[in-house]
Amino acid sequence: MRKLLSIALVMILSLSLFAGGANESTVADGEGTSIVWAGWSGEEEATRDIFQRMRTTYEEMSGNTVNWVGWTWADTAQQLLIRLQGGEQLDIAQADIGIFNTVAQTGTLADLNEVFGEEWLKENFAEATLAVGQIDGKQLGLPWSMASITMVYNPEILSRAGWDTVPTTIEEFEACMADIAALGEGIIPYGVSTKDDTAAGDLMPWLWTFGTSLFNEDGTVNLGPEAVDTINWYKDMLAKGYIQMDIGRGDARQLFAQGKMAFYDDAVVAKGQAVSAGVDPAEVVNVCSAMPRPVLNEGDESQSTMWGHMLVIFDSSKHKDTAADFAKFLISDEVALEYFEQNGMPPVTNSAANTEEVLNDPYLKGFLDATATAKLDETARMTNASEIKTIVVEELQRTLLGQTTAEECVENMRARLSSAI
């Protein structure tokens, strides 16, 4: 009897192990539909509240339920891919330009021309804006907010260093950084990223500024002799203490918000960081302003990287109509303008983008000016973007750490990129 009881007990415990691992299914609440919205901004301090308001307002208006699933920005692509391969419910997601192509290559995104109708899209968005969300003739991304990644600066620090205008050439930029360093306040002149993937993103517009690029238009590796000049310039800035190792975008944002950094590269989301650090949204421009990236020679075109968030709807979703309804709510003037006011996220629909408050916003102006000549990140349309960026960052770091020369850096980069593409 005791043996039988032992066996029964072991069996029950074993079964309970498997039962515990069973999937929880998402069930509609009877009246409305329940959809899953995935992304990263709902997890970030600067945007958590407004994302919560977007969901609750929509739920109250529509009777539907929106379940948020979020991760850090850096983990979003991998989490989406894992969940898509695992067959988990995903209806709508936030995707930035950097990860949009990767997610699109899985073949799981719905063609929004079919979901919203081509006419509706053309009525509400400019053609160039829609083009950012198109791949192989399909509209796979719905533009949500778009501008550029350019340089931001702290006007108060520049003023203390004797600069009432921003530097426009690299020569002036170096002189300005020298003056900031000479203040002796422990301010890091330029927070260019030297760690994680953002270091590759920051290097690209400087390569363009010096007259080269990672890749040619046909996809082969470029890295002309100007790449060596760019890397040597980085080394020089590091040697003079203008830039530092172990700085990523997150570190730069924190130090900039604390007034301990004069310049860094960022998108319009920089405003959210300043606001969450206690700056009045209307006063942000006094401590955080966008500027054109300095050029090599006067008259050159200033370089910046296209930046933007899109909404994507999954083909496997059983609630595409509800997801589309929610997407329309998110880009509606009222919601988009509140998002803009609180976090500086520029709206992209024709109606919201042309309102007085957007067109005359002093903070946004610098970003929109830079957007006119912005280029897509060179890895934005590559499926192995992360691998490419890792190679670039590793070789850049080796040189900055003195393990290789600038020439070796470019040669190593070229060899590794050639075998990775």
Added chain:
Amino acid sequence: MAKFKNNGRLTDTQTGVLLVIPGLAVFIAVILYPFISAILMSFTDRSLLNPNSNVVGFENYVKVFSDPYFFKTVWTTVVFVVFATLIPFTLGLIWAIVLNQGFRLSEFLRGVTLVNWIIPGTAIGFLWSWIFNGQYGILNGLLTSMGIIDENISFLGQPVSALICVIIARSWQMLPWYMAFLLGGLQSVPQDRIEAARIDGANNLQTFRYIVIPGMRQIFFLVLILGAIGNLQHFDIPWTMTEGGPARATTTLSIEVYRTAFKNWKLGQAATVGTVWAILLLLFSVVYLKQVKESD
């Protein structure tokens, strides 16, 4: 087919087999199947971007072994495992000897020491990265206020110091684990032998050298092997502190697998690195199991 004895009742052997079946089923489902599946995957071009895959033979192995950085990763792993095992082992042994003296606060201190071990690895990683941060880290603040340095040091931005920082953080986390095992070992050394040595005139060092160490040889060995296996598998502290950088200086095999699978989307190639990693683990496991069998 096994026959029932004792009037239809199960024999002890049959009961044993039945009791093992659920455990075996769990082992097959949770460990054996994924393990074999991963080995098979290492011969495919499986990617996170596409659920379909093709068999590519040894292509992934050729790629991995022809990558000059792979052997640097193996070397970094070896350095990390050796130091992150020996440092907390040595400090844990010293601390265990102190706590074994049985003074008034020894039990309280033993409990306090275990706190490090309870804290999740990611939290420890963030904690130490704030301590070592090159811009606003506590250590830089402390050294500056003491007048030892004029400019902040980028501890996590330099290859050697970054690896040292990661080893320090891991050692801090694991010290209580070594201490707990070694304290148990110390307490199992027969007191009568120690007393006999003392009567014979042995001093503290001689007692430790000739009585305690021989008495704890088995536990030293097992703790070192288990510690090395744990470090070989370790991921969270190096990842949260440095993400394997700068310039791969802190990239261990666990980070390489994660990066290949979840940053580069190459599941097949990640499984290849994982298989090599598992073989290394297997070497330690065989030594461990052999030792356990001998001690039995």
